[in-house]
Amino acid sequence: MMNIQTDLFHTVEDLRRQPLVVAYGLGVDSTAVLVEFQRRGIRPDAILFADTGNEKQETYDYLPVINAWLLSVGFPLVKVVRHFPNKSKKWPEYSSLGENCLTNATLPSLAFGFKSCSLKWKVLPQNIWVDRWLLAKRFWRNGGKVKKVIGYDASPKDMKRYYKVKGMEDEKYEYWYPLVDWGMDREACKASIRAAGLPVPPKSACVFCPATQPAELREHKREYLRLIVMMEARAKHRLEGCMSSGELLQDFERRLSEWEVKVRASSGKRLEILLNKRPVLKKVGAGCAGLWRKATKERPAMMTDFILSEGLLPVHEVEFLQKRVPVEIERNLLAFAEGGRVVNWHDFLEMFTEEDAIDELGHSCGGCVFG
Structure with a gap:
């Protein structure tokens, strides 16, 4: 019997099934996820690649390769999403993480021990796309969560990352790490990709990534x-x-002055947060x-x-x-x-x-x- 159409795009069955979204990095692990999904009869509803604008050309060259394979197995094609900064009258418009850093005379946040560059340029654009996705909106409206697939493998390095986020709660997403569940390390991922007749993609990372060896x-x-x-x-x-010590003192005095201005203009919770972040020399x-x-x-x-x-x-x-x-x-x-x-x-x-x-x-x- 034919499925009843509730709108022009999705059937009743679609709207009842938990939406499955792959956070795709165009690298080894997330490509292995797609290959294993096909082998195990799991079909994703969306595959999202967040482009920072500074991936290696070899990574961008893999996009038509994987799209051709996705088309051949009946999977949705990769949707490329990007972070679009607000326009400013103070500086020229930028469209990549590298241009962002050059504009602000800074480095990717990973160089300072943080990971907000991946949040701003990778996670946020994907979440914005899903926020506008009809299938997700309808599922959320009924109290459900979108299942987001993360390509951590079962190697020791990725398992450390996995244990840090394991059990993380989100009001919109249920996170799934299938390679961990399946016990697949990086070499197993490469073998799976080759078995599907695909070339193994290069490591996916910005050309200036602080994690570069x-x-x-x-x-x-x-x-x-x-x-x-x-x-x-x-x-x-x-x-x-x-x-130098003199430059550090000048920098401290500048940061302290800016902090004091913010403190005087703040109150309540905002003031409480600022008081705990007093600059130090x-x-x-x-x-x-x-x-x-x-x-x-x-x-x-x-x-x-x-x-x-x-x-x-x-x-x-x-x-x-x-x-x-x-x-x-x-x-x-x-x-x-x-x-x-x-x-x-x-x-x-x-x-x-x-x-x-x-x-x-x-x-x-x-x-x-x-x-």
Whole structure:
């Protein structure tokens, strides 16, 4: 008997069944989840990939590969979602995590020991999409929860992450870690992908991710390395781990002054929270000093220093980027704030990251970059 249509898109059966959403990263683990779903007869309702704008090109190249396979097995295609920051009159519009960091002269939050970059650029865009999804809205209205699939595998590293979030309650979502349930470690995931006739995808991560290992950095394309140098050069003056005692004192006094202004303007719960977050004077070398945060025996705090020591970029290129890029960004921001016309972030970054870009810019005047 045919299912009764309740609207143009979903049947009664659809609306009664718990919606199943895969948080897809275009990497090994989440691809193995899709392959195993097909093998085990489980069909997801939506597959979401949150694009930070700074994944490796090899990762983006895998998208048509997996979509072709999804189409062949009758699964929904990958839906690409993005974080769209609010427009500002103070700085040019940005559309990627890297542009966000360059605008604010900072690094991804993982470099400071936090994970809000993944929340802002990965989790939030997916949640916003689901919030607007009719199937989810109707299921929530009836008191149900959307089942969100997370691709943690059963290897020791991922199991540590799993135990931190195990049992986490959410009013909208029920989280499922199928690879853990199935006891599949990373090698088992790769084997499953190969058995399905698919190539194993590359590791999915932003090109400047603080979790990048030295061996992985050695394999980076030159354009990725240039972006890393630019990011650390832009943020260096604000990194506490790079500051002298005098600079730390000045930074402390600035933060304390800003905190006092907020305290005077606050009351109630907001005031209580602020009083527990009074700025403190940091010790020399105690804070973040680069994308790798702190130096270890294996590598320095700054990826730039590793790039230089390994000869991954010529010294003159690194020095050029360190000297030129922070100045040009500040010039761009100032011109924009004053109502001037400036190049967009995409074109700006191409000027400094594309092959031969450094040689070409090295012969141009400082005022030529921005129109």
